[in-house]
Amino acid sequence: MTQPSTTDVPKTVLITGASSGIGEATARRLAAAGHPVVLGARRAERLATLAKEIEAVGGSTLPHSLDATDPLSVRSFVEAAHERYGRVDVLVNNAGVMPLSRMDALRTDEWDRMIDVNLRGVLHGIAAVLPIMRTQGAGHIVNIASVSGLRVDPTAAAYSATKHAVRALSEGLRQESRELRVTVISPGLTRSELTNTINDQDTKDAVTGQMGIAIPAAAIGEAVHYAISQPADVDVNELVIRPTAQG
Numbered sequence: 001m002t003q004p005s006t007t008d009v010p011k012t013v014l015i016t017g018a019s020s021g022i023g024e025a026t027a028r029r030l031a032a033a034g035h036p037v038v039l040g041a042r043r044a045e046r047l048a049t050l051a052k053e054i055e056a057v058g059g060s061t062l063p064h065s066l067d068a069t070d071p072l073s074v075r076s077f078v079e080a081a082h083e084r085y086g087r088v089d090v091l092v093n094n095a096g097v098m099p100l101s102r103m104d105a106l107r108t109d110e111w112d113r114m115i116d117v118n119l120r121g122v123l124h125g126i127a128a129v130l131p132i133m134r135t136q137g138a139g140h141i142v143n144i145a146s147v148s149g150l151r152v153d154p155t156a157a158a159y160s161a162t163k164h165a166v167r168a169l170s171e172g173l174r175q176e177s178r179e180l181r182v183t184v185i186s187p188g189l190t191r192s193e194l195t196n197t198i199n200d201q202d203t204k205d206a207v208t209g210q211m212g213i214a215i216p217a218a219a220i221g222e223a224v225h226y227a228i229s230q231p232a233d234v235d236v237n238e239l240v241i242r243p244t245a246q247g
Contacts, residue, residue, distance in 0.1 A: 011140075011228065012085040014038040014078065016068050016125060017095030019046040021192030022144060025217035026092055026224045031059030033225060038081040040066030041095070068095040068121030071128070078128040088132045090228050093122045093166075094144045100155040100207065101200035110199070111158045118162035126173065133180055140181040140228055143170045144220070147188045147242060155203045167238075174237060181235040183227040188242030189214040213245040 013030050017023040019041035027037045031054045039047045039061055047063035054061045064080050067073040082088050097117045099110040122143055133139025148156050149163030167184050174182035191214045198204040219241060227236040 010034045010036060011089035012036050012038065012081060012087045013090040013092065013228070014040065014081050014088060014125075014129070015092040015094055016040045016066060016074075016077075016121065019043040019050065021194065022187065022190065022217045022220045023092070023094040024050055025221035026094065027061070027221075028054065029218065029221035029225050030228075031061065032057070033229075035090075035228075036060040036062070036085055038077070038084070039063045040068075040077045042067055066095075068124060069116040071124045074121075074124040075128045078125075078132070082132055087136060088129050088139065089136075090140045090142060091125050091129045092142045092144065092224060093125045095121050096144065096194065097197045098159050098194040099197045099199055100159055100203045101198075102155050102203075103157050105200060107200070114158055114162050118159070119165050122166055123169070126169075130180075137179050138232065139179075140183070141170075141173065142183045142185060142224055142227060143167075145170075145184050145186045147186050147240060147246075149184075149186055150240065155200070155206075171237075174235070183236050184238045185220060185223050185227070186238070186240045187215075187220050188240075188246045190217055190220060191215070192217050213243045215241070215243045 013035050015023050015027050018027050018039035027039055031037045039051060041047055044065045051061040051063040062084050064077050066077045095117055097113055101107045143166050145166045146163040148160040149167045152160040170182050170184045195207055223239050223241055230236055
């Protein structure tokens, strides 16, 4: 007998950084596929608007204020999802910042912020959902990394370090797990609000100048949908998605 696709059963999907960009696009795509989506971000008013728009076309949502750098906030986010839907099937660790700059600019507060959001935020999410997923005997963690986790470019050293780390911890978690699935998705240039987090003006201008070839955030949402839609015995470990024109 052919094993049915996991798309046959709606999954409760938690998404961090859901108020814009990749997180928002992923929420819309998965809700359209029939999955309840739990929306987490700091900007509660934008989450509320997104939730209304999804529900207006028949989707099921739960918006919840979330600070990915605060483990108690992350735990509250996960507990709210579990209380509402009774399961936590998928966590999409998407929240991130990208304040690029040269190392000799010594923007140490921005280095710390990237570590807190891009790396610790992922760890906080994993720590909050793992006990539930272990009890369920199933679960899927999708970590949004970057092509900067595959290479290192000038002005991106600290950012790349956090994304290399996300790929490393994802692979370690995958090897420790037999009932859980772990996917890393590494976007290239993608239209989102990440460039707004760049405070070094020369760097921001350089990055903005490249965005003409950027792909829409919906392309990454589609990749998340693909990964979580595979049969339970198929674990899509890594997807790299770039604009065709990106070097």
